[in-house]
Amino acid sequence: MNKNSKITGWGKYTPKRVVTNEDISKFLDTSDEWIFKRTGIKQRYVGGKEDTLVSMGAEAAKKALQAANLEANKLDLIIVVSCMSECSLPSIASVIQATIEAEKAAAFDLFSGCSGFVTALATADSFIKSGMYKKILIVGTELFTHLVDWTDRNTCAIFGDGAGAVIIEESKEVGLIDSVLRCDGRYNELIYLPRIRVPVDGDKPGSKISTSSYLKMKGHELFSAAVNSGASVIEEVIQKANININDVKLIISHQANAKILKEIANILKLPKEKMFINLENYGNIATASIPISICDALENERIKNGDIIILTGFGAGLSWGSVVIKWNV
Numbered sequence: 001m002n003k004n005s006k007i008t009g010w011g012k013y014t015p016k017r018v019v020t021n022e023d024i025s026k027f028l029d030t031s032d033e034w035i036f037k038r039t040g041i042k043q044r045y046v047g048g049k050e051d052t053l054v055s056m057g058a059e060a061a062k063k064a065l066q067a068a069n070l071e072a073n074k075l076d077l078i079i080v081v082s083c084m085s086e087c088s089l090p091s092i093a094s095v096i097q098a099t100i101e102a103e104k105a106a107a108f109d110l111f112s113g114c115s116g117f118v119t120a121l122a123t124a125d126s127f128i129k130s131g132m133y134k135k136i137l138i139v140g141t142e143l144f145t146h147l148v149d150w151t152d153r154n155t156c157a158i159f160g161d162g163a164g165a166v167i168i169e170e171s172k173e174v175g176l177i178d179s180v181l182r183c184d185g186r187y188n189e190l191i192y193l194p195r196i197r198v199p200v201d202g203d204k205p206g207s208k209i210s211t212s213s214y215l216k217m218k219g220h221e222l223f224s225a226a227v228n229s230g231a232s233v234i235e236e237v238i239q240k241a242n243i244n245i246n247d248v249k250l251i252i253s254h255q256a257n258a259k260i261l262k263e264i265a266n267i268l269k270l271p272k273e274k275m276f277i278n279l280e281n282y283g284n285i286a287t288a289s290i291p292i293s294i295c296d297a298l299e300n301e302r303i304k305n306g307d308i309i310i311l312t313g314f315g316a317g318l319s320w321g322s323v324v325i326k327w328n329v
Contacts, residue, residue: 006175040258
């Protein structure tokens with residue numbers, strides 16, 4: 001008998017502090033109009049002293065467990081995706097496991113840049129379909145505002161902080177239909193971090209950290225790569241899943257830049273309402289952007305039972321991927 005997997009729970013966490021474009025314009029030569037025109041972003045959440053990758057991820061996980069009506073000690077596996085870490089060891093996943101008291105769960109971190117959530121979802125689906133695990137928690141958690149150069153308007157205005165989580169379980173119903181994962185390491189220098197994050201005071205945007213720790217990216221080249229990879233992998237997963245693009249009710253992409261998402265929709269000849277965009281309120285939260293977007297789409301009734309949706313991510317590596325889901329809850 002073929003095994004299926006489906007998403008049964010979801011949750012998000014955002015820090016208390018909101019930094020608007022106007023706030024940034026007070027210490028940088030920029031404006032709300034300049035930032036919004038180029039990125040589609042109006043504000044972003046910025047983690048404070050109380051926010052860590054573990055604490056934010058654990059809060060999102062607890063909400064996902066509650067939505068799935070599942071106790072943490074019933075989990076078989078925890079996969080955490082993030083573009084950073086507060087320390088080299090132990091894994092973020094192992095500390096979240098202890099924090100939410102999921103003592104029976106195996107736990108590991110998966111590192112795949114901004115496409116990490118899609119990669120984790122495809123991995124969890126494979127674990128379930130193989131019969132190895134039945135109940136899996138996936139968490140995306142980021143503190144990107146601690147990694148950017150707050151004197152550089154081209155990067156500091158783009159990113160935000162937060163966490164999102166989903167529960168994926170074995171199911172009799174079809175949920176995750178198919179997936180495609182791709183990578184081209186020749187473009188590894190388009191976006192990179194010279195080393196892992198170091199602790200900084202999250203209450204003070206504009207505070208200095210060693211320049212060797214700053215996020216660096218080649219914006220124009222990255223834009224083209226994101227558009228091309230994002231559109232091509234959606235076309236590929238649609239063909240692999242043997243569906244028609246007209247069957248797709250909603251595409252939830254990694255929220256990198258509004259122009260990127262709109263250009264992908266144009267290439268695919270999609271009505272603009274089929275491309276979910278919410279980065280105006282969050283900025284780019286890397287691995288957390290897709291699970292947070294799932295929460296927002298459900299809250300706004302953009303996803304209904306029986307809908308075919310596509311989740312797609314792209315980022316450092318370069319790596320990219322897509323998952324086709326029939327939403328059954």
